[in-house]
Ligand SMILES: Nc1ncnc2c1ncn2[C@@H]1O[C@H](COP(=O)(O)OP(=O)(O)OP(=O)(O)O)[C@@H](O)[C@H]1O
């Protein structure tokens with residue numbers, strides 16, 4: 001049979017107790033010197049048990065050993081020999097003392113060891129985190145450097161191409177290529193812009209903003225894409241939303257990124273829900289953007305906010321990392337997860353109404 005290590009130790013300790021008991025009961029009482037040794041042999045299972053199973057193990061084994069010795073003394077010694085057994089009764093008390101003290105010490109040692117293990121685990125975790133943020137900082141620096149270097153020649157290409165394109169008449173077959181170049185230049189500008197925004201996010205310019213108004217303006221911008229994907233919009237905006245101390249442009253970027261992701265996830269149509277609500281007696285606002293799209297692949301949730309993680313052919317994977325950075329700069333929280341009730345994704349953004357926890361973003365008012 002296959003026993004685990006603890007069970008094997010228990011069997012070993014039980015067997016030792018049994019053997020010592022048999023030795024006591026089977027050795028004639030006139031061989032007192034042997035019994036003296038057997039009395040001490042009980043310490044072996046008691047100490048092992050206390051060491052392995054702590055206070056409870058030590059105390060239990062000491063009690064069992066004590067009961068065995070007591071029975072042996074009462075039924076075999078007291079009836080046969082006329083000698084003082086006080087020393088041997090005291091031995092029973094010693095079993096308990098040794099079992100309990102060793103058990104308590106062992107418990108203390110175990111709890112110390114667990115604490116040390118936990119501390120070590122935390123140390124490893126924070127080391128991993130530090131390594132990760134170092135890696136991100138390095139990526140950010142490279143990205144910013146490359147983006148910066150690309151931006152200037154890209155500006156030159158764009159300017160020069162606009163001049164060249166002016167000479168191409170609208171009915172020329174080359175107009176199609178002009179459109180392609182313009183589209184691709186625009187795409188490169190977006191990518192470069194995203195890189196820079198991610199690597200060197202501008203400090204928020206705070207003012208008191210109307211979140212529902214920002215959501216409406218972002219939804220207006222997305223209307224065309226929504227109708228192409230046959231998406232129904234459902235809005236549920238809280239009345240009397242307090243004005244939020246925030247950077248309106250950065251919040252637009254947050255909601256635009258989230259809404260565009262939702263639209264991308266619903267290529268075959270669906271419903272986009274935008275819900276705003278007031279929390280904590282008006283101290284906080286919460287915005288939920290819910291889609292009925294493909295949802296997040298299980299196990300991938302934690303990668304979504306990693307820079308450059310994308311499942312889209314033309315994505316840069318910087319949308320959500322930028323969202324997270326901006327929301328955190330506003331002292332808020334951002335969570336993206338699969339919907340519980342049905343297919344799709346829900347994104348929750350919570351922002352304090354005041355300028356809470358905004359590092360370096362202090363304006364007055
Ligand atoms: N609403 C959503 N439903 C399903 N998957 C999503 C949703 N939002 C984000 N994702 C997943 O998270 C990935 C990362 O999103 P993120 O916005 O950071 O980058 P992206 O949309 O791929 O590219 P871009 O930089 O153009 O925004 C997406 O590629 C997609 O796989």
Ligand SMILES: [Mg+2]
Nearest residue numbers: 257261319320
């Ligand atoms: Mg995106």
